[in-house]
Amino acid sequence: MKKGQKTEEFILKKSIKIFAEKGYTAVTMKDICEATDLSRGGLYRHYSSTKEIFTAILDKDIEDNGSIVDEVIQQKVPAKVIFAHFLAGEKEAALGNNKGWFFAVHEFAFMENDRRSYLDERVFHAGQILKKILRYGHEKGEFKKFDIETLSFHILTVLDGIKTSSSVLSISEETIDRQIDFIEELIYIN
Amino acid sequence: MKKGQKTEEFILKKSIKIFAEKGYTAVTMKDICEATDLSRGGLYRHYSSTKEIFTAILDKDIEDNGSIVDEVIQQKVPAKVIFAHFLAGEKEAALGNNKGWFFAVHEFAFMENDRRSYLDERVFHAGQILKKILRYGHEKGEFKKFDIETLSFHILTVLDGIKTSSSVLSISEETIDRQIDFIEELIYIN
DNA sequence: GACTAAAGCGACATCAGTGTCGCATAGTAA
DNA sequence: TTACTATGCGACACTGATGTCGCTTTAGTC
Numbered sequence: 176m177k178k179g180q181k182t183e184e185f186i187l188k189k190s191i192k193i194f195a196e197k198g199y200t201a202v203t204m205k206d207i208c209e210a211t212d213l214s215r216g217g218l219y220r221h222y223s224s225t226k227e228i229f230t231a232i233l234d235k236d237i238e239d240n241g242s243i244v245d246e247v248i249q250q251k252v253p254a255k256v257i258f259a260h261f262l263a264g265e266k267e268a269a270l271g272n273n274k275g276w277f278f279a280v281h282e283f284a285f286m287e288n289d290r291r292s293y294l295d296e297r298v299f300h301a302g303q304i305l306k307k308i309l310r311y312g313h314e315k316g317e318f319k320k321f322d323i324e325t326l327s328f329h330i331l332t333v334l335d336g337i338k339t340s341s342s343v344l345s346i347s348e349e350t351i352d353r354q355i356d357f358i359e360e361l362i363y364i365n
Numbered sequence: 366m367k368k369g370q371k372t373e374e375f376i377l378k379k380s381i382k383i384f385a386e387k388g389y390t391a392v393t394m395k396d397i398c399e400a401t402d403l404s405r406g407g408l409y410r411h412y413s414s415t416k417e418i419f420t421a422i423l424d425k426d427i428e429d430n431g432s433i434v435d436e437v438i439q440q441k442v443p444a445k446v447i448f449a450h451f452l453a454g455e456k457e458a459a460l461g462n463n464k465g466w467f468f469a470v471h472e473f474a475f476m477e478n479d480r481r482s483y484l485d486e487r488v489f490h491a492g493q494i495l496k497k498i499l500r501y502g503h504e505k506g507e508f509k510k511f512d513i514e515t516l517s518f519h520i521l522t523v524l525d526g527i528k529t530s531s532s533v534l535s536i537s538e539e540t541i542d543r544q545i546d547f548i549e550e551l552i553y554i555n
Numbered sequence: 556g557a558c559t560a561a562a563g564c565g566a567c568a569t570c571a572g573t574g575t576c577g578c579a580t581a582g583t584a585a
Numbered sequence: 586t587t588a589c590t591a592t593g594c595g596a597c598a599c600t601g602a603t604g605t606c607g608c609t610t611t612a613g614t615c
Contacts, residue, residue, distance in 0.1 A: 177561085177612090177613085178561075178562065178611080178612060178613090179561065179562065182562080182563095200390050203601085203602060203603090204602075204603070204604090205601085205602070205603095213563075213564090214563065214564045214565060215564080215565070215566095215603090215604080215605095216562095216563060216564050216565065216566095216604095216605085216606085217562070217563040217564065217565095218563090219603095219604070219605080220561085220562060220563065221562090223604075224603090224604095322543075324543075325543045325544070325547060328540060328543075328544065329523065329544060329547055332522070332523050332527050332544065333519065333522050333523050337522050350518060353512075353514075353515045353518075354515070354518065354519060354522065357515060357519055367582090367583095367591085368581085368582065368583095368591075368592065369591065369592065372592080372593095393571085393572060393573090394572075394573075394574090395571085395572070395573095403593075403594090404593065404594045404595060405573090405574080405575095405594080405595070405596095406574095406575085406576085406592095406593060406594050406595065406596095407592070407593040407594060407595095408593095409573095409574070409575080410591090410592060410593065410594095411592090413574075414573095414574095556615105557614100557615090558613105558614085558615085559612105559613090559614085559615100560611105560612085560613080560614095561610105561611080561612070561613085562609105562610080562611070562612080563608105563609085563610070563611085564607105564608080564609075564610085565606105565607105565608095566605105566606095566607100567604105567605085567606090568603105568604095568605085568606105569602105569603080569604085569605100570601105570602085570603075570604105571600105571601095571602090571603100572599105572600085572601095572602105573598105573599080573600075573601100574597105574598095574599085574600105575596105575597085575598090575599100576595105576596095576597090577594105577595105577596100578593105578594080578595100579592105579593085579594075580591105580592080580593075580594090581590105581591085581592070581593085582589105582590085582591070582592085583588105583589090583590085583591090584587105584588095584589090584590100585586100585587085585588090585589100
């Protein structure tokens with residue numbers, strides 16, 4: 176791997192944390208310089224805006240998530256297990272241990288005027304991943320027979336709301352757990 | 366009423382629209398100058414930051430909402446009607462006709478480092494208003510017997526999520542309606 | 556090892572927003 | 586009307602972030 180490519184991955188890796196801590200809008204190129212120990216010129220050699228860095232992170236994240244879900248479905252892992260993992264990941268995000276990308280996408284979207292082109296596509300992907308899990312759960316008879324469109328949107332909005340709230344308010348882990356239980360009761364059979 | 370007080374109300378009124386259109390972070394004092402036809406100095410005479418203006422708007426909004434709910438409960442209006450109105454208001458917000466304040470509070474919260482003092486209080490108020498409606502519905506036997514804490518949080522997060530999504534994505538009015546139906550089915554008896 | 560391209564540097568010009576201050580004008584109370 | 590206070594003005598200095606550019610250093614290739 177070339178030096179430049181390595182640097183780019185390094186920049187993305189370091190930046191995730193900054194975006195998570197400060198929020199998309201608050202991050203400046205200077206912040207990223209400091210976190211990466213790169214100079215202005217050095218950084219601009221690779222990325223010319225925070226937006227560019229942020230979208231690079233998102234794209235990478237979407238790709239990774241999608242392929243993992245495909246893989247476990249392939250391996251016939253029970254739908255409940257997959258879904259529980261999905262929820263666990265989102266819980267981690269809600270607790271601030273990392274930032275779920277759905278959350279990040281929305282935060283990002285607040286700031287951009289061009290709201291309905293780039294983002295539709297990314298969020299569409301997120302929806303696709305969840306729908307894949309739900310459809311698989313239906314087929315295996317593990318999940319109740321809801322309308323998948325409505326249900327997936329409902330779940331995503333709740334998760335998104337939880338994450339927003341927890342990043343913003345002093346809500347307890349218990350509150351998050353209760354919401355996750357609520358969702359699970361909603362969809363699991365018995 | 367004194368001139369100054371009039372001006373302050375005028376500034377708030379004009380600013381709501383700008384915050385709704387551009388999003389909290391993107392608004393500058395210059396924007397507000399333009400919208401109000403005030404000069405920098407004139408504006409700074411009354412408010413010295415966008416944050417100050419924004420919180421003034423929120424406080425006013427919270428006050429208004431709370432008193433309306435109290436009033437209709439006093440008048441024994443059916444809980445379903447009150448709740449439907451509540452949802453309708455949020456739908457309007459989701460459609461972008463105005464910005465629901467819960468949404469606004471969250472958007473605002475993204476930007477502030479001091480996340481857990483000012484906001485807890487405001488969102489607590491929002492929760493109180495919804496819980497009041499739910500408790501009233503319980504008492505009148507119109508609503509299912511959920512745990513009110515969990516349910517109110519769930520509803521607020523869904524609504525918040527819907528609003529976030531609709532401000533960000535090209536989701537249809539039908540999608541919003543389906544989510545609102547989903548919530549209603551969840552809580553109404555039969 | 557020598558050469559070329561890639562990567563990294565940091566000073567610089569630029570820009571957009573902020574907050575202030577002395578002055579001008581309008582409101583208001585006597 | 587007067588006189589004082591509240592309101593409004595806009596130029597100004599300041600700040601912090603942006604993006605560029607010529608230069609140096611490092612990596613990769615032969």
